[in-house]
Amino acid sequence: MTRVSDHERxxxxxxxxxxxxxDRDRVPVLLVRGDREYLVEPGDEMGTDLGVLEVPxxxxxxxTLETHxxxxxQVRRLRGPDLFHHFExxxxxMVPRDIGLVLGETGIAGGDRVLDAGTGTGVLAALMxxxxxxxxxxxxxxxxxxVARENMxxxxxxxxxxxxxxxxxxxxxxxxxxxxxxxxxxxxDAPAMVEHAxxxxxxxxFVAVYSPFxxxxxxxxxxxxxxxxxxxxxxxxxxxxxQFDERGSRPSTAPVGHTxxxxxxxxx
Ligand SMILES: C[S@@+](CC[C@H](N)C(=O)[O-])C[C@H]1O[C@@H](n2cnc3c(N)ncnc32)[C@H](O)[C@@H]1O
Numbered sequence: 001m002t003r004v005s006d007h008e009r010x011x012x013x014x015x016x017x018x019x020x021x022x023d024r025d026r027v028p029v030l031l032v033r034g035d036r037e038y039l040v041e042p043g044d045e046m047g048t049d050l051g052v053l054e055v056p057x058x059x060x061x062x063x064t065l066e067t068h069x070x071x072x073x074q075v076r077r078l079r080g081p082d083l084f085h086h087f088e089x090x091x092x093x094m095v096p097r098d099i100g101l102v103l104g105e106t107g108i109a110g111g112d113r114v115l116d117a118g119t120g121t122g123v124l125a126a127l128m129x130x131x132x133x134x135x136x137x138x139x140x141x142x143x144x145x146x147v148a149r150e151n152m153x154x155x156x157x158x159x160x161x162x163x164x165x166x167x168x169x170x171x172x173x174x175x176x177x178x179x180x181x182x183x184x185x186x187x188x189d190a191p192a193m194v195e196h197a198x199x200x201x202x203x204x205x206f207v208a209v210y211s212p213f214x215x216x217x218x219x220x221x222x223x224x225x226x227x228x229x230x231x232x233x234x235x236x237x238x239x240x241x242x243q244f245d246e247r248g249s250r251p252s253t254a255p256v257g258h259t260x261x262x263x264x265x266x267x268x
Contacts, residue, residue: 026041026042026043027041027042027077027156028040028041028078028154029041029042029055029059029060029061029075029076029077029078030075030076030077030078030082030086031046031053031055031065031073031074031075031076032073032074032075032076033050033071033072033073033074036048036073037085038073039078039086040055041055042055042056042057042058042059043055043056043057048067050067050069050071051067051068051069051070051071052067052068053065053066053067053068053073059075060075061075061076061077062074062075063075078154078155078156080096080126080127080130081096083123083126083127083151083154083155084096084123086154087121087122087123087126087151087154087155088121088147088150088151089121090120090121090141090143090144090147090148091118091119091120091121091139091141091144091186092120092121093120093121093122093123093124094123094124094186094210094259094260095259096123096127097237097239097259098210098237098259098260098262099123099124099127099128101235101237101262102124102128102184102208102210102262103127103128103131105206105208105262105264106182106184106206106208106264107206108128108131108132108133108181108182109131109132109133110131110132110133111132111133111134112132112133112134112181112182113133113134113136113179113180113181113182114128114133114134114135114136114180114181114182114183114184115135115136115137115138115168115175115180115182115183115184115200116128116135116136116137116138116183116184116185116186117137117138117139117168117184117185117186117187117193118137118138118139118140118144118168118186118187119137119138119139119144119145119148119163120139120144120148120186121147121148121151122137122147122148122151122152122155122161122163123151124184124186124210125137125148125152125157125161125163126151126152126155126157126161128182128184129152129155129157129160129161130155130156130157133160133181133182134160134162135157135160135161135162136162136164136180137161137162137163137164138164138165138166138167138168138171139163139164139165139166140165140166140167140168142165145163145164145165148163149163168187168193169189169192169193172193172196172200175200177199177200178199178200178201178202178203179200179202180200180201180202180205181201181202181205181206182201182205182206182207182208183197183200183201183205183206183207183208184207184208184209184210185207185208185209185210185220186209186210186211188216190209190211190216190220191216191219191220191222191223194207194209194220194223194224194227194229194265195223195227197224197227197229197265197267198227198228198229198267201267202267203267203268204266204267204268205266205267206264206265206266206267207224207229207263207264207265207266207267208262208263208264209262209263209264210237210260210261210262211260211261211263212259212260212261213261214261217234217261217263220234220263221234221263221265224263224265228268229265229266229267229268230265230266230267230268231264231265231266232263232264232265233263233264233265234261234262234263234264235261235262236258236260236261237258237259237260237261237262238257238258238259239257240252240257241254241257
C-alpha cells in the first residue's frame with residue numbers, strides 16, 4: 001500500500017506562517033484509492049501521477065474527490081489503526097493487535113487513569129486515550145516527546161494524553177500513590193518500574209508489560225512476584241495470517257509473526 005505520512009504531506013504547511021484558529025481546527029483526513037492512501041489536510045493541494053487534487057476546506061469523510069484528470073479518491077476519517085501507519089515514527093510502536101490485547105486484558109475504559117512508559121511513537125498511548133482513558137506518558141528522549149505530542153494532536157487525543165519529557169523512574173516518587181488504574185510499560189527498564197506498581201496502582205489495578213525479549217520478560221514476571229502482584233501471566237503475542245487462494249487455505253508462509261511477550265499482573 002502506498003502511504004504518505006504526516007511529514008511527507010503533499011502541501012508542506014511548515015512555511016504557512018503564523019497558525020490561525022482555522023489552521024488549528026483543521027482535521028487531517030485520508031484519501032484512499034485502491035491500495036493508495038494519502039494523509040492530507042483541508043486546503044491541501046496533492047500532486048500524484050493520477051493528477052492534481054485540491055482538498056476543499058470543508059472536506060468530510062464519505063466525500064469523493066477527483067484529480068484534475070478525473071481519477072477518484074474516497075475521503076475517510078482517521079480511525080485507531082490508521083494511526084499506526086500515519087503517526088511519525090520514533091520508538092518502535094506496538095502493533096494494533098497487541099494493543100488490543102492490552103485493552104482486553106486490562107479492561108481500559110472511559111474514566112481510567114493510565115501511566116504509560118515510554119511513549120515512543122505514542123500509538124499505545126493514543127489508542128488507550130481513544131478508548132476513553134486519561135493517559136500520563138513519559139518519554140526520555142526530548143525529540144521523541146515532541147513528535148509524540150504532534151502525533152497525539154493528529155490522533156485527536158492531545159487533551160487526553162499528557163506527554164511528559166523525562167525518565168519515568170526519576171519521576172516516580174513524585175507521582176501520587178494509588179492514582180493509576182493501569183500501568184503500561186514498553187521499555188527495556190520495565191522491571192525497575194514494576195517494583196513501583198503496588199504503590200502507583202489502585203486496588204485491583206493492572207500492570208501490562210510489553211517486552212520483545214524473553215530475558216527481560218522473565219525479569220518482569222519475577223519482579224511482579226517479588227513485589228506481591230497477583231494473577232501474573234505472560235503470553236507470547238503471536239498470530240498467523242491466513243491465506244486463501246485457488247489452491248487452498250493455509251497460514252501465510254511469510255515469516256512467523258512474533259512481536260513480543262505481554263505480561264499482565266494485578267494489584268491486590
Ligand atoms: C518501544 S518504544 C514505545 C512505543 C510505544 N509503546 C508505542 O506504541 O508507540 C520505547 C520508548 O521508551 C522510551 N524509554 C525507555 N526507557 C524509558 C524511561 N525509563 N522513561 C521514559 N522513556 C523511556 C524510549 O526512548 C523509547 O522511545
